[in-house]
Amino acid sequence: MSAPTEMEGVAPSTNGVASISAKRKAVDHLDGDSSDDLPLQARVRTKTVDAKKKPKVEPSDGDSDAVNSRRRSTDSKRRAAAKRKLSSEDSGAENSSEDTDESENFSESDSDAPLAKRAKSKSAGKKRASNGNVSSKSTAKRKREEMAKDGTDASLERSNSSKSEPKIKEEKESKPAPKLKKVKVESESDDSAVSRPKPASKKSKPPLKKEVKDEPNGSVSGTPQKKARGKKKAEEDEEEDEQYKWWLQQQGDTSEKWKSLEHNGVFFPPPYKPIGVKMKYDGREIDLDPEAEEVAGFYAQLVGTEWVENPTFRKNFFEDWLAVLAKSKKSHPIKSLEKCDFSPLTEYYAKIRDERKSMTKEQKEASKAEKLALDEKYGWALIDGRKEKIGNFRIEPPGLFRGRGAHPKAGRLKKRVMPEQVVINIGADAKVPDPPGGHQWCEVVHDNTVTWLAYWKENVNDAFKYVFFAAGSSLKGQSDLKKFEKARDLKKHVRKIRNDYQAGLKDELMATRQRSTAMYFIDRLALRAGNEKGEDEADTVGCCSLRYEHVTLAPPNKVIFDFLGKDSIRYYNEVEVEDQVFKNLKIFKKPPKKEGDPLFDRLDTTILNKHLQNYMKGLTAKVFRTYNASHTFQEQLQNTPKDGSLPEKLLAYNRANREVAILCNHQRSVPKAHGNQMEKLKNKVRALKYERRKIREQILELDPKRKRKTEYAEESDLDEDWIEQHEKFLEEQEKERLAKKLEKENERRKEEGEELLTHLDPPVKKTPSLDRLEDQFEKINERIKAQKLAMVDKDENKTTALGTSKINYIDPRISVMWCKKYDVPLEKVFNKSLLTKFKWAMETPGDWEF
């Protein structure tokens, strides 16, 4: 921040951390303090560097892609080779090392061998799997996939034919008993009302189906009045549902997620309508068939963004587009992306966007009503007789895959999902939703051990996409409560775990030493577990998958972490660690290890989590993040000023939240307008100070003795130039005001036939009484203070995303407790969605502890 003077009146947070930026510069010690009860801050200070400084997407020079892909490929080969090599050289290297301190002599027990030595290479496993009939893919799933594939292809030909019989599959596989309970679906054309669930609760709800009428292509009809009534009804139902307090009920067997389930299926994006705009190739207009035109349109809409600067994106798009073009009936000359001119399409879509923006009020209302009607039809499900909100009922539309960071598949064509690829999960007694005309579902299952309502497989990463209930639903709420209770449970075990990993840092088994070191980082730096990743994913890591090059050692005991974590967000942190941790890292990095080799070659997330299960059922590396986030938050909230104003309390809350966000490395890009906005805020403060200066002058005129009092000291940061400029501005403003007043006055005079005025004199202001001036002085002081707090908050937040930790890691009961304790309305810290999501936490008493 360029204006420390503007901030000077603001008290630092009471833990002595003046500001995050200052804090980020600090490098703190991790060593010498193993107290369990200390807030994490006391032990960890991270120096988080703006991730954007290291581009998420690798430099767009022509070869970077190929280089990346080669690197990944060679990295992984190297890793495997290194693991093999290390396994053979291991003990020798360690024992012959110069660091012959007793803590470095490891036993060569079987459990202490590198993973590569214990496990036959992964590729061998893969080969085995792909070598014919021994694939480990579940038979049921494979069947579904085959069916989906058949269905999709067939559906294209069939799309106009009449509805065929639904595909019903009986689960004959050797899957363990009640996992998938499938029943025969009688007939899709059965138009009877949605079958009533056997209500688990006493309330009964109207069938979902009848609320909105179907129209072809999934569009919905209904008068605005009807829709409004529908909305009101939904609100009433919602209110009614709020009375269902699942958290007050005994939670028994949680493997059964529901008893009855009804819903209206999923909503498909409308089919592509050709736009008839021709792109150019080598200067000539090209006539594309609809499919090719649609894909060209996806790309055209991204022209001008960073995506099309990314060579991987361009390459992947072009390959997939050529494949689409190859199927086209129309011939085309397209051979090079460089010769393609998408600008006619880009302009067309820009026009469409503008048109959307400038819709009339009526058009906007119609569009809103349509959206509402869709929400009403597809956005709700009946679960055990209760109406609850569905999170995402829309099938993802086709487009170009926008993988984050240097994702090797960025730009690949995400194909249109057909009903034949979609598996529906619904109650056995419920009416199966109708698939769009001429289509059928891949499969209909009645699996009440899962919470998804539908899923499909996308073509780019072969990943499953699920339709789940919304965040505020009872199922998600129960899962949240369970998560936080598990984290609270960890409290009982954390001392032992810490003692154990502390002792394990010196263990003679290399595997134990690596596990202990990893635990040290997971616990203290809140690193993610770090699962293995495939070659066709972005090269990101977590704790267990850290590589040689991600950790730099700076003697005597500083460790510099620099790697790309989830979402390719850079994690940069300089920390001073205990001597033994430093020593261990030195050993883990010892030759023959080199760049590309795993730091922890005897550890993976499975081993780590298995170890954690010994302490507590269900304990995994992830739980530490939740535990430490919530624990840190609660500790930091102790810095709330008891007698502070509301803004001061909220600043303390946000600061605590920010500590957690920094701990978890939740970053965001600096908003484009941040600099401008800060400048505007600064000016506002200056203007207030100027006003205060004027009041002060009046006070001192009335009572010159006060000059000696500090609160009447001169404003030190209002320079003459600024004052001059500001006074000019005020003068102009006053002139304008008078001109307007004159105009108004003359209008009135004209109407009443009075003589018109040529000018108005500024009103003569009486000097207020001393009491009144003092009052004004006090008020303006408060405004300045509040404005400054807002500035500090804003600036400290520019690269830190507070939302993620608030939504996912911080036990909401801490916030509820804090609000009660400090008499702060909960609405000040939780928005509407959070109030809904965390309604289970609302009755937390003011003396509750995490």
Next chain:
DNA sequence: GGTCTTACTTAGCAGTCGAGCA
């Protein structure tokens, strides 16, 4: 016991909405 699948949570960003202001 290793690999792979499945089900779920966690994550950042872009678009939308609405309040406040000129």
Next chain:
DNA sequence: TGCTCGACTGCTAAGTAAGACC
């Protein structure tokens, strides 16, 4: 009325981890 800006929402990518499968 139009503009700005922050808050919120929806979207979908990217993680974790249990357990199915061979």
